[in-house]
Every structure is written in structure tokens, then in C-alpha cells.
Amino acid sequence: MYLPQHFAxxxxxxxxxxxxAAPLACIVAQTDSGLLANHIPLLAKPDGSLIGHVAKxxxxxxxxxxxxxxxAVFTSLEAYVSPNFYPSKQEHHRxxxxxxxxxxxxxxxxxxxxxxxxxxAAVGLLTRVHERRVNGDAGWKxxxxxADYMAEMLENIVAFRITPTRIEAKSKLSQNREARDYDGxxxxxxxxxxxxxxxxxxxxxxxxxxxx
Amino acid sequence: MYLPQHFAxxxxxxxxxxxxAAPLACIVAQTDSGLLANHIPLLAKPDGSLIGHVAKxxxxxxxxxxxxxxxAVFTSLEAYVSPNFYPSKQEHHRxxxxxxxxxxxxxxxxxxxxxxxxxxAAVGLLTRVHERRVNGDAGWKxxxxxADYMAEMLENIVAFRITPTRIEAKSKLSQNREARDYDGxxxxxxxxxxxxxxxxxxxxxxxxxxxx
Numbered sequence: 001m002y003l004p005q006h007f008a009x010x011x012x013x014x015x016x017x018x019x020x021a022a023p024l025a026c027i028v029a030q031t032d033s034g035l036l037a038n039h040i041p042l043l044a045k046p047d048g049s050l051i052g053h054v055a056k057x058x059x060x061x062x063x064x065x066x067x068x069x070x071x072a073v074f075t076s077l078e079a080y081v082s083p084n085f086y087p088s089k090q091e092h093h094r095x096x097x098x099x100x101x102x103x104x105x106x107x108x109x110x111x112x113x114x115x116x117x118x119x120x121a122a123v124g125l126l127t128r129v130h131e132r133r134v135n136g137d138a139g140w141k142x143x144x145x146x147a148d149y150m151a152e153m154l155e156n157i158v159a160f161r162i163t164p165t166r167i168e169a170k171s172k173l174s175q176n177r178e179a180r181d182y183d184g185x186x187x188x189x190x191x192x193x194x195x196x197x198x199x200x201x202x203x204x205x206x207x208x209x210x211x212x
Numbered sequence: 213m214y215l216p217q218h219f220a221x222x223x224x225x226x227x228x229x230x231x232x233a234a235p236l237a238c239i240v241a242q243t244d245s246g247l248l249a250n251h252i253p254l255l256a257k258p259d260g261s262l263i264g265h266v267a268k269x270x271x272x273x274x275x276x277x278x279x280x281x282x283x284a285v286f287t288s289l290e291a292y293v294s295p296n297f298y299p300s301k302q303e304h305h306r307x308x309x310x311x312x313x314x315x316x317x318x319x320x321x322x323x324x325x326x327x328x329x330x331x332x333a334a335v336g337l338l339t340r341v342h343e344r345r346v347n348g349d350a351g352w353k354x355x356x357x358x359a360d361y362m363a364e365m366l367e368n369i370v371a372f373r374i375t376p377t378r379i380e381a382k383s384k385l386s387q388n389r390e391a392r393d394y395d396g397x398x399x400x401x402x403x404x405x406x407x408x409x410x411x412x413x414x415x416x417x418x419x420x421x422x423x424x
């Protein structure tokens with residue numbers, strides 16, 4: 001992707017946070033019938049590989065070759081930034097609109113897994129993470145469902161693993177703005193109801209620096 | 213994409229709403245150096261074509277061939293759906309977690325435009341829409357900036373137009389659930405702070421139907 005240095009996210013912890021915060025990746029591949037994209041929740045394993053599963057009825061596991069190049073795009077936040085947010089606009093009016101966003105692109109190779117163990121592990125790991133987030137200790141567990149039902153469910157899916165070959169991450173968060181405009185952007189985002197992006201900008205450990 | 217019939221969005225007005233509500237598209241293409249993706253705000257013209265612009269420094273306009281196939285992915289909403297949201301779970305426990313989301317995939321061909329008129333039109337149209345949304349009548353206009361500055365800005369961008377060849381749209385909103393579980397999902401989404409998805413499910417004109 002287009003990645004000016006001041007927007008490049010190189011902090012591995014932050015990159016992991018984006019994947020964890022926005023797990024519904026858009027997985028893209030070039031196929032014989034053109035570009036194919038599917039939204040699929042993924043989980044990053046400690047070794048960096050991404051695991052997930054698709055319905056057996058989703059022919060992605062037949063169209064894509066084992067070992068094929070795919071791109072998994074995670075986007076945790078995005079917000080329109082108006083020039084009106086910048087206090088310096090009143091002085092020189094030398095501003096144009098832009099968009100802030102946080103995205104991680106994981107390029108890698110995909111391999112599908114049809115064995116019960118891999119499928120069980122993919123469902124179990126994904127479920128545990130998301131149930132804990134939504135329901136805490138009352139989270140749903142695979143064991144809550146009848147064994148015959150879970151066996152049937154696992155029969156109807158295919159697991160896969162994406163082994164990363166290259167990761168590009170971009171945190172486009174007004175880092176190229178002078179301090180008063182950075183702060184004004186946070187204020188403007190809040191006033192236009194975009195609090196999550198405002199929080200992300202406020203929370204950044206690195207103070208804004210003037211790059212223009 | 214994988215598109216079971218009950219999740220297929222065929223309503224042109226709803227498809228347009230998704231593009232308008234989530235204009236920051238992820239534009240993907242297969243290039244000589246692999247898959248390339250960039251997040252770029254797009255605007256749908258009345259004829260269905262998508263217009264946008266990139267920084268001249270973004271080599272996407274050099275890497276992609278004129279007339280090349282691209283895929284623009286718009287995703288307006290996504291939310292995790294826990295089996296705990298379904299009242300029927302208490303009876304038979306035959307449920308697994310899933311994810312709801314709304315996405316539009318526009319497959320098309322891209323052509324870059326280097327003339328000042330096309331670039332001015334792209335910036336003007338995008339700006340007008342987004343400024344009106346954020347700032348109403350007080351919206352920023354291109355005319356607010358000094359002419360020399362705008363000329364310099366236009367010099368530094370390349371406009372483009374994507375002509376659609378195929379559009380796939382998916383509104384995965386629990387339409388395959390029985391009524392009580394559909395309503396329970398709305399309640400569960402609200403309780404887990406996912407009000408926008410709850411609103412989208414509540415607002416749907418078509419009542420939920422049991423498909424299982």
C-alpha cells in the first residue's frame with residue numbers, strides 16, 4: 001500500500017492490537033475468475049500465523065490453491081477529517097480534507113485444513129476470544145452444544161491457516177499535522193460523533209510532531 | 213464472495229446507501245508484484261461509476277494498468293453475534309457463534325485521469341458530500357483555500373474512475389434466524405454496545421423469516 005514513513009506502523013504490539021480489535025478480515029486473492037474477497041474472522045497465533053474457517057459451502061477453499069498468495073486486510077478505525085477541524089485554517093486556509101484510518105495488511109500463503117483436529121482448534125480458539133470479550137465468564141463454549149450438533153457443524157466447515165510473508169501497517173492519524181491542528185482534529189472528531197478515532201489519536205503514546 | 217441467497221442484497225437503494233455510508237473503500241488489484249490494496253474514499257456517480265483520487269506519490273496509478281480489473285470493497289457495519297443472544301439456545305443449545313456484516317463488492321475496471329478538470333471534479337464532488345455531512349452549511353469548500361494552494365494540491369494528485377462490471381452485495385443480518393432469535397440478537401448487540409448493527413437490523417423493512 002501507499003505508506004509514507006510518518007504513517008507507517010512498525011510497533012508489533014500495535015499491529016497485534018489492530019488484528020485483535022478488528023478480527024473480521026477481508027481476505028483477497030486473485031483467482032482464475034478474477035479477484036475474490038470474503039470477510040472472515042481471523043485469530044493471530046503467537047507465531048504470527050492467522051487461523052480461521054469457512055463454510056464448506058463457501059467454494060473459496062476449492063477456488064484457491066493450497067499455498068496461494070492471499071491478502072488479509074484488517075481495518076480497525078476510519079474517520080473523515082475536515083479542514084474545519086484545524087485551528088490553523090483560520091490563518092492561511094492552506095488545508096484540504098482527508099481521511100484518517102488504521103489498517104494492517106497481512107500478505108501470506110493460505111493452506112486449508114480438513115482434519116477434525118484443526119477445525120476444532122480453529123473454532124475453539126476464535127470462540128474463546130470473542131465470547132470472553134462479549135460475555136466474560138458467562139461466555140458460550142463449544143461444550144455447551146450437544147456433541148452430535150458440534151460434530152455436524154465441524155463437518156460443514158473447512159479450517160485454514162495463513163502464513164504471513166509480509167506485513168504492512170498504516171496508522172494514518174494526523175501525525176503530519178502541527179500540534180494545535182492535531183488537537184483540533186481530536187476535538188472535531190468528538191464533535192462529529194467519531195469518538196473512537198478521537199480516542200485512538202488521544203491515546204497514542206508518541207506526541208504529534210510537525211512534519212510540514 | 214460466498215453469498216447464500218438469504219444474505220444477498222439486491223436492493224439498489226440499499227447498495228447505494230452502503231457506499232455512501234462507508235465511502236472509504238479498500239481498492240484491491242493483482243499487480244506484477246502481488247496483491248495491492250489501498251484505502252481510498254470513493255463517490256458513486258448516478259451512472260454507477262466510482263470516482264476518487266490518489267496522491268501522485270502513491271504509485272498505484274503507475275503500477276495498475278489503465279483498464280485493469282480492480283475490486284472496491286465497502287464495509288459499513290460488522291458485529292460479533294454470540295449464541296447467548298438467541299433465546300432458543302436455552303432450549304436446544306444447537307447454535308454456534310457468527311458474525312454479521314454489510315459489505316458491497318464492486319468489481320470493475322480502473323482508468324486514471326491526469327487532466328485538471330477531472331481532478332477538480334473528483335475533489336469537489338467528494339468534498340461537497342463529506343463536508344455537508346460533518347459541517348452542514350458551514351462546510352469547507354475548495355474556494356476557501358487560496359487559488360495557488362489548490363492548484364498545487366491538484367498538481368499533486370491523480371484522479372480515477374472505476375467502471376463497474378459486476379456488483380455483489382451481502383447484508384448478513386441474521387435473516388436466517390427465527391423471529392425470537394432475531395430480536396434477541398438485536399437486544400444482545402445493544403447490551404454489548406453494538407448499537408449501529410442493532411439499529412440496522414431493527415430498521416430493515418423486511419420482517420425476519422424462519423429459514424431453517
